[in-house]
Amino acid sequence: MKFLVFVCSLVASSLVSAASYDCAVTRKLDFENVYQPAQMEKYKFSARIHDSDKPKVDRCSIKPNDNKVTCDSYDIDRVEVDKHVGYKKFYLFRSQYDIQLFPDMKFVENNGRGGIAFGTCKFL
Secondary structure (H helix, E strand, O other): OHHHHHHHHHHHHHOOOOEEEEEEEEEEEOOOOEOOHHHHHHHOOEEEEEEOOOOEEEEEEEEOOOOEEEEEEEEOOEEEEOOOOOOEEEEEOOOOEEEEEOOOOEEEEEOOOOOEEEEEEEEO
C-alpha cells in the first residue's frame, strides 16, 4: 500500500513540472462516427503534449495517401492544474480545443467541434 501511494505521488508530481508526453489515441468518436479498430489502426491518431513555460500540443495522424505521420502544432493559451485530483488541462481558446492529462497518464482530448478522443500517454 505504501508503495502504491509513493508511485501515485511520484506520477502526480511529474505532472507539475516541465515534461513532454506522447499520447496514443485508443478510442475516438464524434457526432457522426465511432471510429472502428481498422480506422484507428489506419490513422494512428495521437497527441504530443509539451508541458513547459510555453506549452504546446501536437495533434498527429497518418496521412493515408503518403502513409506518413503528419502533425499540426498549437501553442496552448492556458494550463490549469486541479490541486485535489492532480490532472492538468491544456486550453486552446480560438478553436475551443482542450486536452486533459490525468495522474495515471490517461488523457481525454476535446477537439472543440464534437470530437472526443481517449487514450494513454507516456513520457517522451
